[in-house]
Structure formats: structure tokens, C-alpha cells
Amino acid sequence: MRTSYQYRIKPNKKQREIIDNTLDMLRCQYNYQLAQRFNWYEQNRCSIDRCPLVCYLRGLKDKPNYYNQKASLTQLKKDRPWYKTIHSQVLQEIPKKVEIAFDRWLKDDCNGKKSGRPRFKGVGQYKTFTYPQFKRHHFVGDKITLSKIGDVKVIVHRPIPDGFTIKTVSVTKKADGYYVTLSLDDKSVPTIKPDFNAENIVGIDVGLIDFYVASDNTRIAAPKHLRKTERKLKSAQRKVSRRKKGSNRRKKAIKKLGRQHKKVADTRKNFHFNTAKKLLNKYDVVAVEKLSIKGLAKTRLAKSIHDAGWGQFLSILKNKAENAGLSVIEVSPNGTSQECSNCGHKVKKSLSQRTHNCPVCHTSLCRDLNAAINIRKRGTHALNKKAQSMSS
Template structure:
């Protein structure tokens, strides 16, 4: 089982300077390696999609890859000795990050989905660096030892569970300070709970009026954290726009704006964690729709959909379920709102119609409840098929 714990750290002024300097040097190197990739791409691409049977093809340039760019770091330290102040493995993570970003643009991820063209990192846009190997004894009590940085004080708000090993440590700069994220692993945790009950399943239908409605007719109202904080955000944004570019007052205003946005994000994330825990405490399996959230976020409801944070909630729910040996089943959302949950008859209705009225079996229930019951039924079918195949 793999989990992550994040702690806030309290570095000294000298350590803050080292962290900021490390991030800035890594940003330069990231942009340089990414430019190498773009140069290769532009030199070897061809805008002509057809040519004669007999033609001259120019020799292709060697493609930069992770290993060749990683090997160039040795010469980098000779040409720029100040890069020796960065731990070697931290520096080696940069070509790996470039490789992943570039391949997602050209080839796509494991599911075939492609990302947009990679962008160069501007000032203060490179915010994280990672130690890929970390020994457990370097984190004791409230002190963590980071190579080339020193012993840093940590605010330990919860202890690491027994039996977990620290695999990697990431240092992140945020609007309100610096954080370390520990990636923990324990292979002894079972993938499925020993007393797992496949009949203890619930379907949830996410929405904008109610955050979700369960098939047991339990409702959680949408908290709308962004909408409630809009007034403060607008005020903070107005102060940024009125400050002179490059001035210290503008930097302070930007920092305050960042803190306001982080507060909204943290409050939403806390709500998602608590809501996911309340569901997993009651049910062994949860069926959810496999929604195209990115597509929905391009509609006129974009702000409300992003405010709800369905993608983050489902991701948290899935991770917590996996760690607890429970199941989250993603089902096809096609027709869950139109199909009658009692007789299966298809009843077409507009988005504004909030009551499901079936002319065949005369069922009259809330539209979202009807969808949640359909999601549960489909999830039950898929769960049994999974258990049978395993």
C-alpha cells in the first residue's frame, strides 16, 4: 500500500535561501533540457505528409532521452560548479520530469491521452524537488535531514504508521510556506479487506445543487467554497492589479492573493477527505459515474464544476478505499438520469426537470435519487463480475 503524508516545515533563513536557490537552478535546467527536446523535434519534423517514391531523406538527429540528458549533468557541474550544491539524485529527477512531460505530449499516457505542448517554467513556477531515496532514520521526532540543506524542523501533526517505509521525500514551496511530502509504502497491507461484503454497496450521483445524493437518499449539500470566498478574492486581486509591476508591494499583494486561493483549496480538500471517510465508514463498495469532468468544465457551468472538485473527490475516495481494502466501482454514466430505476423504461427529461416521473410504472422520485439507484445497480453488476473473474 502506498500513501503520502505532508508536513509543514520551518526552515531557517539560510535554509530558505538554499531551497529557493535550488528551485531556481532546477528551473533553469528544466527549461534548458526542454529546449533541447524542442530543437530536436523542430529539426526532425516534416510538414509534408507525402513525397515521391525516390527522394533524399536527410539524416535524423539523435533524439535526446533521459539517459543522454542525465549523462550531461556531469559536464554541467564542471561548467557551472554551483550546481554541485544540489544533491545529485535531486538533479537527476529533472531529466526524468522532462522525459515524462515530453512523451505525454507526443505519445500520450498509459491510456493514450495526450497532454498539451509543454511550457517553459517562469520565475517562481518551479515549486517542487524530490529526493528519490530516503533513509528512515533521517526523519526522527520533529527533525528531518535533507541532503545539502541540513536539519529542518517539521510540524508533525500525525505520526507515521508502524510498518511503513519512507520511499521518497519531496520539498514543495507554497503560498504560506514550505512543506515536505513523504511517500510511504507497506506491502503487508491486504488489497481487499478480509470481511469485505459485496452486498454493502451504495451508488452516488454527484451534482451542483447537492454535492452528491446516495442510493439510500442521503444528501450532502454542495459547500461552494469558491463562491463564498469570491468577495475576498476579488479584493485581493484588485490590490495586485493596482500595484506597480516589479515592486515589493506587488509581490506582497501576490503573496496574499496566493494565500487566499490556497485557503479555498485546502478547505475544499478537507471537505473531500471527511466526506470520503464518512462514506467508507458505512459502505464496503461505492459506485460512481466515470464522468468526463474536463469536458464538462468547458461548459457554461465551468466555475461551479471546478468549485465542486468532483475529480479530486473521486481520486481521494479511490485512494482511501484502496488503502482500506474496499472498492470504488466506476460505471458508464450513459442514461443513468433518463432510465427508470424501477422498470428500466427510458424517460427523456431536460436538465431543469428535477423529478423523475415514469409513465409505465408510475414511479415519481427525485431525479438525482433515481440516477443514484441506477448507478448502484450497475455498480453491483460490475462488482460481481470483477469478483467472479478474480
């Protein structure tokens, strides 16, 4: 089982300077290697999609890739000795990040979609670096030893479970301070708990009025974290826009705005964790819709959808279910609101119509509850089909 724990760290003044300088140097190297890729692409691309059978091809330059960009780091330290203050493996993560970003732009993903053109990182936009290897004895008590930085105090709000080994450590600078994220692994943890009950299943339908409605008619109202703090955010944003660019007062206003946004994000994330925990404490299987959240976020309801954070909630729910030996099943969302949960008759209704009234079986209930019951039925069908395939 793979999981991650995040702790806040309290570096001293000198250590904060080292972390900030490291992030800035890594940012510059990221931009430089990304520019190498763009230069190669522009010099060797061809806008003509057809050519004669016999034609002359000019010599192509060597394509920058992970290995030759990684090998160039040795010369980098000779030309710029201040890069020796960065741990070698931390510096080697840069070519990997550049290759991932560049390949996502040129190649399709599994769904045939491409990512946007990678952007150069501005000052303060590169916020994380990773140690790909870490020894457990470097984290003892409330101290963690980071290479080239030293012993840093950690606020250990929860201990690392027994049996887990630390695989990687990432240092992140956020609006309210510095954090370390430990990636933990324990292969002895079972993927499914022994007393797993496949019949203890619930279907949930996420929404904007109610955050979710379950098939047992339990519901949680949408908290609307962003909407409730819009006035404070608007005031903080107004202060930033009124400050002179480059001034210390503007920098302070930007930090204050960043802390406000982080508070909203942390409150939303805490709500998602608590909601997922309540569901998994009660049920062994949770059936959800396989939503295209990116597509929905381009509609006129984009702000409310981003505020609800469905994508983050479903990701947290899946991770917690996997760690607990439980299951989350994604089903097709087509027709869950239109199909009658009692007789299966399709009843077309607009989004503003919040009650499901079936003319065939005269079933009348909440639109979201009807969808949740249909989701549960589809989840049960998917479980049975999976069990049959495994038995055969």
C-alpha cells in the first residue's frame, strides 16, 4: 500500500534562505531545459505534411531527452559552481519534470487528449523539490535531516504507522510556510480487508445544492467554502491591485491573499476527508458516477463546480478506500437522473425540475435520490459482473 503524510516544518532563517535559493535555481534550470526542447522543436518541425518520393532532408539536430539533459548537469556544476549547493538527485529531477511536461504536450493521453503547451516558471512559481531516496533514520523524533539543508524541526501531528518505509521526501513552500511530504509504502497491508461485504453498498449522487445525496436518503448540504469567503478574498485582491508593482507593500498584500486562498482550500480539503471517512465507516462499497468534471467546469456553473471540488473529493474517497481495503466503483452517468429507479421508464426533465414523477408507476421522489438509487443499482451490477468473471 502506498500513502503519503504531510508535515509542517520550521526551518531557521538560514535554512529558509537555502530552500528559497534552491527553488529559484531549480526554476532557472527548468526554464533553460524547457527552452532547449522548444528550440529543437521549432528548428526541426516541418509545416508541410506531404513531400515528393525523392527529396532532400536536412540533417536533424540531436533531440534533447532525459538522458542527455541529465548528463549536462555535470558541466552545469563546473560552469556555475553555486549549483553544487543542491543535492545531485534533487537536481536530476528537473530533466524528468521537463520530459513529462513536454511529452504531455506532444503526445495524446489514453483518452486521445493533449495537454497545453508547457509554460516557463516565473519568480516564485516553482515551489517543490524532491529527494527520490530517503533513509528512515534521517527522520527521528521531531527532526528531519535534509541533505544540503541540515536538521529541520518538524511538527509531527501524527506518527508514521509501524511497518511503513519512507520512499521519497518532497519539500514544498506554501503561502503560510514550508512543508514536507513523505511518500510511504508497506507491501504487507492487504488490498481488501478480510470481512469485506460486497452487499454493503451505497450509491451517491454529487451536486451543487446538496454536496451528495446517498441512496439511503442521507444527504450533506454543499458547504460553499468559496462563496462564504468571497468578500474577504475580494478585499484582499483589491489591496493587491492598488499597491505599486514591485513594492514591499504589494508583496505583503500578495502573501495575505495567498493565505486567504490557502485557508479556503484547506477547509474544503478537510471537509472532503471527513465526508469520505463517514462514508467508508458505514459502507464497504461506494458507487459514484464517472463524471467529466473538466467538461462540466467549462459551463456557466464553473465557479460552483470548482467550489464543490468534486474531483478532489472522489480522489480522496478512492485513496482512503484503497488504504482501508474497501472499494469505490465508477459507473456510467448517462440517464441516472432521467431513468426511473422503480420501473426503469425514462422520464425526461430539465435541470430546474428537482422532483422525479414517473407516469408509469407513479413514483414520486427527489431527483437526486432517484439518481443515487440508479447509481447503486449500476454499482451492484458491476460488482456481480466482476465476481462472475473472476469465478470463471
